[in-house]
Amino acid sequence: MNALMAAVLLSLVSAVCYATAAIVQERLAATTAPSRYGLLRSPRWWGAVALNSTGAVLHVGALGLGPLTVVQPLGVLTLVLAAPLAAVLVNRPVSAAAWHGIVIVSGGLAALLVLTGSTPAHALGGTGQLALAGTVACALALLLLTATTAGRRVRMLRSVSTAAAAGVAYGAASVFTKTVADIWDTSLSPSALLATAPVLLLIGVLAAAGLAASQSSYRGGGLAAPLATTTVVNPAFAAAVGIVMLGESFRYGTPGAVGALLAGAVTAWGLFVLAADSTGDRDRPQPAGARRIPAKGPGPVVIRAPGRLSGALHQAVLRMPPVRQHTREPASRR
Numbered sequence: 001m002n003a004l005m006a007a008v009l010l011s012l013v014s015a016v017c018y019a020t021a022a023i024v025q026e027r028l029a030a031t032t033a034p035s036r037y038g039l040l041r042s043p044r045w046w047g048a049v050a051l052n053s054t055g056a057v058l059h060v061g062a063l064g065l066g067p068l069t070v071v072q073p074l075g076v077l078t079l080v081l082a083a084p085l086a087a088v089l090v091n092r093p094v095s096a097a098a099w100h101g102i103v104i105v106s107g108g109l110a111a112l113l114v115l116t117g118s119t120p121a122h123a124l125g126g127t128g129q130l131a132l133a134g135t136v137a138c139a140l141a142l143l144l145l146t147a148t149t150a151g152r153r154v155r156m157l158r159s160v161s162t163a164a165a166a167g168v169a170y171g172a173a174s175v176f177t178k179t180v181a182d183i184w185d186t187s188l189s190p191s192a193l194l195a196t197a198p199v200l201l202l203i204g205v206l207a208a209a210g211l212a213a214s215q216s217s218y219r220g221g222g223l224a225a226p227l228a229t230t231t232v233v234n235p236a237f238a239a240a241v242g243i244v245m246l247g248e249s250f251r252y253g254t255p256g257a258v259g260a261l262l263a264g265a266v267t268a269w270g271l272f273v274l275a276a277d278s279t280g281d282r283d284r285p286q287p288a289g290a291r292r293i294p295a296k297g298p299g300p301v302v303i304r305a306p307g308r309l310s311g312a313l314h315q316a317v318l319r320m321p322p323v324r325q326h327t328r329e330p331a332s333r334r
Contacts, residue, residue, distance in 0.1 A: 017055035104270030159221025167233025169210035
């Protein structure tokens with residue numbers, strides 16, 4: 001019982017880390033002009049990276065202490081906590097539609113994860129690893145192509161596509177991490193460590209790709225819809241791999257499979273509600289303190305005044321630098 005309580009506590013803290021990191025990433029996307037390498041010079045962005053890494057470590061620790069059927073559904077707390085945390089940290093009110101969508105997505109995803117089996121029938125072999133890597137590469141290429149083509153005309157489609165790419169990358173990284181853990185549980189010999197080196201490199205690439213895609217999804221997409229998409233696609237992709245490639249199945253036989261399909265439909269409905277609310281929020285008139293600046297890219301970037309925070313969190317994480325006005329220097333007199 002003590003181990004289970006510890007797993008629940010670690011999952012809760014992990015969800016807080018993920019939700020706070022998502023808020024920081026969305027604020028950076030909404031208050032900075034597009035730049036290829038500008039975020040690498042931002043301490044706040046590295047703070048979001050540290051929060052995401054801490055959340056991942058805590059989630060792995062929770063999985064080591066508690067069963068998957070308990071820990072995984074608690075991941076939906078990221079969605080539940082993001083809205084109230086944004087209201088507290090950046091003074092952003094939560095609409096009734098957003099609460100409605102959050103509840104729907106959380107319930108559908110929790111039911112889907114509970115109905116999915118947690119123990120794989122066999123490990124992912126070398127051929128399976130190559131097949132999965134190829135599938136992930138094709139899925140990421142298709143989603144990013146959608147974001148860069150159709151997403152130019154429909155901004156929400158771009159946001160959802162890049163968020164889905166982040167979810168696929170994170171989900172695949174989880175599957176490969178589980179594969180490495182299974183190999184290391186069997187043997188920790190030098191040959192086993194050498195055999196897993198390419199998989200570890202692939203995990204690092206997928207984690208970096210997921211972080212970049214999730215950061216891009218918040219630009220022009222708000223907070224709710226991209227976060228919900230990534231949170232849903234991540235475990236859904238991992239569950240699909242488990243069913244197709246690892247021999248997992250739904251609990252309770254045919255009724256469990258039907259329930260999982262219904263849960264997936266409910267989750268998709270909640271995503272639609274969140275996406276519609278995010279689009280409507282951007283179409284509403286901006287408050288008097290909001291500023292718009294032109295930027296190179298598919299469209300203007302909305303610069304919103306940051307909310308009031310207290311103490312060191314405001315100073316260290318969310319305080320925006322002043323916007324410098326670029327003026328042309330007068331020509332020198334001859």
